[in-house]
Amino acid sequence: MTGDGCGAPAGGAPVSAARDVGGQAVVQGRVTQNGSAVAVGYARLLDSGGDFVAEVPLGEDGGFRFFAAPGSWTLRVLAPGNVSAERVVSADTGKITELEVAV
């Protein structure tokens, strides 16, 4: 975690045992290119209208995590070399929705 600010930690804030998934609607996953982790890049969460909601830098394992509200979201990935990709994903309270994004 990054203290009490609003900053987005690389890979997304961890889901701690103490916090548990509980009332959170977690969307998390990993970005790969030819099977390898994309360690430099950004994951953006867009709402159902396509508006930006949140962004994290990818972790060293290509990982990202968001704490969304329940509903349908678009995950958009940006990586060097004008690489981008999008996936539609649905989030539910008390669940971790996992996805792997190959770019």
Place this chain on the structure above:
Amino acid sequence: MSRSDVLVDADWVEAHGGDPGVVLVEVDEDTSAYDKGHIRNAVKIDWKADLQDPVRRDFVDRAGFEALLSERGISNDDTVILYGGNNNWFAAYAYWYFKLYGHRGVKLLDGGRKKWELESRELVTDVPQRPETSYHAQEQDPSLRAFRDEVVAAIGNRNLVDVRSPDEFAGRLLAPAHLPQEQAQRGGHIPTAKNVPWSKAAEEDGTFKSDDDLRTLYGDAGLDFSRDTIAYCRIGERSAHTWFVLHELLGQPNVKNYDGSWTEYGSLVGVPIEVGDAK
């Protein structure tokens, strides 16, 4: 004021980042990114450890700011170029903070760390050694910073711009969606506030939109350009980004950042709160 007075681009930084009288500063809440790699010649400022009082909820005082800049080797006459992650939120906050303490020459790297990384520009781990200076700060400029009583009094009288995401504005989320939702304070927004998420002022690569697009954005949201404005978010850095847009890019006079923001307002006893989507 033109954009070149307050913004530089990556090519300029590559050409001039090492010039005498220019100091690059990476500002982040989590400075591990700087430690793994930063723009050549950049020093770091930790948004929390360096800029926040360790005990009270407030900034470091004038003497503390002087000590910080002196230690980082920044002089009163230096042009400070700020950049950082999170689409320059913390860099914009530091920009506002430098202005608050009267630093004259300060600019943002448009697009911040994200655009630099997405363009695969050079990052280094060498930490520059800058000789200590004797920095002299001004008293805080009260025209740039709003406090809670002023915010309550502004309801219905001034523009209030809530720059958080629509779900935070409506009260459905209590923090940005990249963070756990475990805050204790009430959700919602200050009555009469317009919701213009900070992100609408930025392109996908983190650069600022054009002045025309920005004027249209705030105009369509119902901002009255003839009135004074207070911007807020959750803790005041996303709203520093919007303060930069309104005050520095669009040249609006009398724009304040309310750094107490929702973590203060949403915990005050007895103040009015609205919930629900923007009307």
